[in-house]
Amino acid sequence: MNSPAQQPTDPAPGPFESALRTRIDRGEKALVPYMTGGLGDWVNTLGAIASAGADAIEVGIPFSDPVMDGPVIQEASQRALEAGTTPASVLDQLSAADVGVPLAVMTYANLVYRFGWDRFAHALVASGVSGAIVADIPLEESEPWCAAADARGVETIMLGAPTGSDARLRRVVARSRGFVYAVGLLGVTGERESLAGTSSEIAGRLKAMTDKPVLVGVGIGTPDQAAEVCEVADGVVIGSAVVRRALETNSPEAVGELVGEFRRAIS
Amino acid sequence: MGEPDASGRFGDFGGRYVPETLMPALIELEEEFRAAWDDPEFRAELDHLLTEYAGRPSPLTECHRLSAELGCRVLLKREDLNHTGSHKINNVLGQALLARRMGKTSIVAETGAGQHGVAAATAAALMGMDCVIYMGEVDMARQELNVFRMRLLGAEVTAAQSGSRTLKDAVNDAMRHWVSTVEDSYYLLGSVMGPHPYPWMVREFQRVLGSEAREQSLQALDQQLPDVVVACVGGGSNAAGIFSGFADNPEVSLVGVEPAGGAAVGNGVPGIVHGMNSFLMQDDVGQVLEAESISAGLDYPGVGPEHSFLSQSGRAIYESVTDAQVIEAFVLLSRTEGIIPALESAHGLAWMVANADMLRGKSVLLNLSGRGDKDVAQMMDLLADRL
Numbered sequence: 001m002n003s004p005a006q007q008p009t010d011p012a013p014g015p016f017e018s019a020l021r022t023r024i025d026r027g028e029k030a031l032v033p034y035m036t037g038g039l040g041d042w043v044n045t046l047g048a049i050a051s052a053g054a055d056a057i058e059v060g061i062p063f064s065d066p067v068m069d070g071p072v073i074q075e076a077s078q079r080a081l082e083a084g085t086t087p088a089s090v091l092d093q094l095s096a097a098d099v100g101v102p103l104a105v106m107t108y109a110n111l112v113y114r115f116g117w118d119r120f121a122h123a124l125v126a127s128g129v130s131g132a133i134v135a136d137i138p139l140e141e142s143e144p145w146c147a148a149a150d151a152r153g154v155e156t157i158m159l160g161a162p163t164g165s166d167a168r169l170r171r172v173v174a175r176s177r178g179f180v181y182a183v184g185l186l187g188v189t190g191e192r193e194s195l196a197g198t199s200s201e202i203a204g205r206l207k208a209m210t211d212k213p214v215l216v217g218v219g220i221g222t223p224d225q226a227a228e229v230c231e232v233a234d235g236v237v238i239g240s241a242v243v244r245r246a247l248e249t250n251s252p253e254a255v256g257e258l259v260g261e262f263r264r265a266i267s
Numbered sequence: 268m269g270e271p272d273a274s275g276r277f278g279d280f281g282g283r284y285v286p287e288t289l290m291p292a293l294i295e296l297e298e299e300f301r302a303a304w305d306d307p308e309f310r311a312e313l314d315h316l317l318t319e320y321a322g323r324p325s326p327l328t329e330c331h332r333l334s335a336e337l338g339c340r341v342l343l344k345r346e347d348l349n350h351t352g353s354h355k356i357n358n359v360l361g362q363a364l365l366a367r368r369m370g371k372t373s374i375v376a377e378t379g380a381g382q383h384g385v386a387a388a389t390a391a392a393l394m395g396m397d398c399v400i401y402m403g404e405v406d407m408a409r410q411e412l413n414v415f416r417m418r419l420l421g422a423e424v425t426a427a428q429s430g431s432r433t434l435k436d437a438v439n440d441a442m443r444h445w446v447s448t449v450e451d452s453y454y455l456l457g458s459v460m461g462p463h464p465y466p467w468m469v470r471e472f473q474r475v476l477g478s479e480a481r482e483q484s485l486q487a488l489d490q491q492l493p494d495v496v497v498a499c500v501g502g503g504s505n506a507a508g509i510f511s512g513f514a515d516n517p518e519v520s521l522v523g524v525e526p527a528g529g530a531a532v533g534n535g536v537p538g539i540v541h542g543m544n545s546f547l548m549q550d551d552v553g554q555v556l557e558a559e560s561i562s563a564g565l566d567y568p569g570v571g572p573e574h575s576f577l578s579q580s581g582r583a584i585y586e587s588v589t590d591a592q593v594i595e596a597f598v599l600l601s602r603t604e605g606i607i608p609a610l611e612s613a614h615g616l617a618w619m620v621a622n623a624d625m626l627r628g629k630s631v632l633l634n635l636s637g638r639g640d641k642d643v644a645q646m647m648d649l650l651a652d653r654l
Contacts, residue, residue, distance in 0.1 A: 064430065064554040065540055067442045068286045074429055086552045109284050110539040114553030136539070138290045140274065140283055161288040163449060168291065183288055187447040 010212075014155040016056055016102040016130040016178040020213045020235065023055045029266040030179070030213060030235025031226075033242045033259050034058040034106065036076040038085025040250040043097050048256030049242070050101045053263030057099065058133065058237065061087050061107035068108075068135040070190030072240040076247055087111050087120070095127035104131030104157060104178060109141070117144050121152040131155035131178040139171055146175065157181050160206050162198040170209055179213040182206050182233065184220060190240045191221025195228050203233035223265030230266045238262055268470065268507070268514045268573065275463020276544075278579060280572035283462040285442075285542045292449045297464040299369050304471065309364065316360045317475060320393070321350045323357075325476065327483035327632075332603040337619060339626040342487060343606070343635045344480045344509060353609065353637030354476055354505045355386035355457060361472035363390035366453035373397035375448065376455040377427075377441040379406055379434035379501065380564035380611065381413025382637055383457030388422035390455075398422040399452075401440040403433035406563040413641050431557035434501070434567045438541050458502025459571035462542030466571050470507040476634070477512025484632055494629040495520045498636065499614035500585065501529065501565035503574045505636035510583060521583035523574060524618040526593070529558030531570035532578045532585035538569075545572040561590040561645075562610040564637075592617040594649060597639065609637030610645075 013021060020030040033049050035042055037059045049057055062077035062085055069077065087107070094103065105124065112120045112134055124132060132154055137145055139158070149156045155178035160169045162183065173180055182203045185196035199216050206214045216229045217237030226236045238259075245258045275281045275297075283293055303309040317323040325348050330341040346354035366374060374391050376398070378384030384400040391398035400417055404426040407414050417424050427436040438461075445454040459466045459473070484493050496513050498506035500523035513519040525533055531546045538547030540555050548556040548568035560566040577583040588596075593610060596617035601607045608616065615633045619626060639646075 065435065065439050067439050067541075068446070070443070078429070081554065088552070108539075110547075110549070110553040110555070113539050113544075114549070114551075135286055136284045136542070138283065138285060138287045140290065159287040161286075161291075163288050163291045165291065172287070186288060186449055188443045 014130055014153060014177060016104055016155045017213065019056050019102045020179055024213055024234050029230045030055045030215060031263055031266060032056050032058060032215060032235065032237045034060060034237060034239035035246065036060040036062060036073065036080050036243055037090035038062060038080030038083055039076045039246055041252055043093055044252040045246055045255050046097065046099045048252035049259050050099050052256040052259035054101055054259055056102040056104065058104050058106045059090065059094065061090050061105050061111060063108040063111055066108060068188055070188040070240060072244045072247070073189050076243045087115055091123050091127040091129070094129060102130040103128070104133060104155070105129055106133040106135065109134055109136045112145060117148040121148040121154050124154050125152050131157055133157045133181065139175060142175060159183050160202060162186060162202045166205070169206060173206060173210040173212065176212060179215050180206050180210060181237065182214055182216045184216045184218045184229070187218065189218055192219045195219070195225040199229045200232045203229060207232065223261045226262050227265045236266065268511045271463060271467050277573045277576035279537070280543070280545050280575040281463055281466060282544050283542060284539050284544065285462050286446055288446050289449060293462055293464070300365060300464055300468050303365050303368055309368065313361055313364055317357065321356045321360060322348065323475065324479045325349055327480060327487055329487060330604050333600065336603055337623045337626065339623065339628065340630040342484060342493060342630065342632045344476060344632060346476060346505065346634060346636045347606070347608065347612070347638035351386045351389050352640065353382040353386070354473060354508060355383045356389070357475055357508070358457065358469050358472040358504060359383070359386040359390045359455065362455045363394050363396070366396065366455065367394055369453065371451065371453035373399065373452045374455045375399045375441050375444045375452050376457060377401050377434065377437040378457065379437070379566060380562065380641060381406070381410040381417065382564060382641065384422070384424070385413050385416050385420070387455050387457070388417040388420035391422060392420045399444060400424045401427050401437040401444065403427045403431070403437050405432040406434065409645050410563055410641060412644060433558070433563065435555065435558070442541070458504040459507040459573060460502040460541060460543060460569060466543065466573055469504050470511060470573060473504050473508025474511045476508040477510065480509055480632060481512035488630055492516055492519050493632040495522060495626065495631045497522045497524060497615040497618060497631060498634040499524050499565060499611045500570060500574060501567045501611065503571040505634050507571060507573060509634040510577070514582060521577070522618065523583055523585040524614045525585055525587045526560035526562060526565045526614060527587045527589045528560045529565055529567055530587040531568060532574060533587050537575070540569055543572045545575045546570050561593060562614065564609070564611040565614065586618055588614055588617040588621060592621060596620055597646065598650070606635070607639035608635055609639050610642045612636045
């Protein structure tokens with residue numbers, strides 16, 4: 001099998017991974033908030049998130065049928081779509097913005113497929129975006145996208161889930177660039193009342209396999225939960241908590257304050 | 268109609284576009300299905316249920332008055348006479364047995380018109396499993412009777428409230444539910460769609476109706492096969508079932524009939540949603556469009572990947588009919604043959620009426636995939652002025 005997951009050598013870290021490593025090498029934890037592109041005052045919100053201590057940011061490109069997302073990000077996606085947001089409009093605005101930290105987009109396969117695998121990879125680079133997560137492209141379907149992304153130097157972040165065997169997680173780790181996204185629980189994005197036991201477990205399993213940064217996302221809703229999982233993980237992705245704050249306030253400052261609380265909790 | 272390739276594709280279509288959390292479950296499902304399908308005990312148990320519980324084989328009915336009216340020889344495959352009222356029971360019994368074999372204790376399913384939901388709830392009751400059904404809020408209103416039937420059978424019916432609040436959104440919510448419960452629950456998909464192995468597995472579970480129809484046609488037509496085989500297509504499971512009995516005979520024309528407001532093959536372009544690459548109604552950037560059909564069971568912007576393949580290869584053709592044509596066909600079959608068809612199945616008949624000139628003198632097999640009892644309340648409003 002010629003799967004890209006089994007390529008023996010990793011390229012040198014790109015800007016996204018380098019930013020995380022800079023933080024981690026100082027003995028600190030990496031913080032990657034998520035914000036829905038096209039939602040309200042989103043470009044200024046990215047600036048506020050960066051100023052509040054984020055090491056990098058995931059920008060969601062909204063899709064009509066986001067099966068990996070819970071109610072908060074569904075709502076944000078729908079509002080952004082109603083406001084006329086498209087993949088091109090998100091990338092256009094990003095290329096004009098100076099956020100100050102590396103960016104990755106998070107989206108779904110059909111938007112990339114329609115754009116064209118290579119054309120999308122090229123558009124990311126042209127817009128100053130370093131990485132990408134495509135929520136419904138698992139290893140088995142990753143070849144056309146990853147080939148295009150690799151050729152353009154886009155860091156494709158892959159997800160490792162609690163349901164994966166060790167053998168499968170090793171392939172995920174080998175294929176992932178930027179960082180390894182540890183899915184904290186069985187479920188869709190969204191806050192939970194307490195940290196799932198699976199969060200630290202999956203982080204530990206992945207950490208034992210790789211020197212790449214391992215960040216836990218899905219189900220990290222509070223600074224305390226972030227701190228707890230960071231006893232094992234190299235950092236966290238926080239999505240729904242951030243987007244909820246943006247939905248409720250449409251205030252970049254208010255979102256920045258929340259991100260600051262996460263920053264201080266995990267430092 | 269054979270197996271998909273190792274990546275789960277029929278030609279360019281299919282695949283497994285799902286969140287990473289679900290991939291191990293899909294790989295396991297394929298292995299378990301292959302093992303079960305090769306296991307004579309499994310096959311015998313399924314055959315027993317299909318016969319003793321679901322009432323198979325379903326009859327083939329020759330329609331003399333309708334034939335005279337249309338000028339072609341009309342045969343109906345009577346899936347409407349199955350237990351629970353449609354072809355959906357064939358797939359549901361197969362998958363429920365598979366779920367039990369895999370040690371799963373609960374079932375999650377989506378439903379459009381409620382026929383698959385009722386069938387899934389029925390199988391869950393039969394096997395003592397928990398059952399959660401996702402149904403679009405709009406569909407729950409127009410198929411109130413089926414909602415009650417599912418609840419009576421012990422299923423929990425949950426409204427899908429996002430997007431168009433129809434079948435597409437019910438699939439989204441069922442997939443989200445499965446992501447959260449994948450270790451204990453079995454996703455009982457109702458059509459030949461979704462990620463591999465579902466499109467292939469569901470077609471194999473529906474193959475029984477095509478095999479029966481082939482034998483019955485040979486008997487009814489003096490050892491000849493019908494000239495044309497017609498079936499409605501939403502996701503496409505009843506069409507896949509009946510086509511499977513005739514696809515190897517190129518002299519038999521295969522016709523899939525889509526609703527004009529949900530014609531994925533007719534108006535769509537290849538896209539990726541619900542785990543598969545297939546024809547999809549979408550806008551210029553790839554946002555999925557909302558289908559709009561009188562029939563909740565066909566109100567879906569996508570289509571099973573094997574239908575995309577059959578269309579691209581030219582083996583089957585896909586055409587569409589309007590809601591108005593469907594209403595006329597619904598009345599026509601009721602009046603000429605004493606058979607009230609499901610609105611879904613009435614699409615196939617509506618196509619025959621529209622193409623009666625072309626069909627003149629030919630033998631036409633229509634898969635009457637379901638009965639119309641569930642649609643009567645909706646049709647009472649639409650036909651109020653006429654009856």
